[in-house]
Amino acid sequence: ERMSSIPEWMERFESASLDVCVGSTRELGEARLLELRGEADALWRLVEVLGRSNVGPARFQAAVALRDMVLERWETLALSSRVMLRNVLMECALARRRKQYRHRRHRQRRREGDG
Numbered sequence: 082e083r084m085s086s087i088p089e090w091m092e093r094f095e096s097a098s099l100d101v102c103v104g105s106t107r108e109l110g111e112a113r114l115l116e117l118r119g120e121a122d123a124l125w126r127l128v129e130v131l132g133r134s135n136v137g138p139a140r141f142q143a144a145v146a147l148r149d150m151v152l153e154r155w156e157t158l159a160l161s162s163r164v165m166l167r168n169v170l171m172e173c174a175l176a177r178r179r180k181q182y183r184h185r186r187h188r189q190r191r192r193e194g195d196g
Contacts, residue, residue, distance in 0.1 A: 090126055091134060093117060098139040118146050124154070128166070132173045 087095075094117055100110025117123060127150070130143035151166070158166070 095136040095139040098142040124150050128169050
């Protein structure tokens with residue numbers, strides 16, 4: 082049991098995403114992901130998973146689900162929601178990119194120090 086401030090919905094999403102990666106629990110995981118995607122505020126919760134989760138399969142499943150939902154709902158989203166969604170997704174992408182860059186620089190410094 083982990084001690085964190087991760088919302089219960091995100092924990093369920095992460096768990097279902099990990100289940101999809103295992104042959105014996107794949108169908109159960111897929112069913113749970115579909116159920117979670119069907120909840121009223123799933124769109125914004127998926128954005129939260131992208132921004133906060135450290136579980137790779139959960140981020141992947143969130144990205145796929147979010148892409149599908151945006152394609153299905155884009156025309157019905159209010160302009161303010163579209164702008165907010167674009168901004169949040171751009172910030173998620175930039176934040177991940179900055180994190181990857183810092184990680185690569187740290188590894189490079191360690192290699193230079195070892196050599």
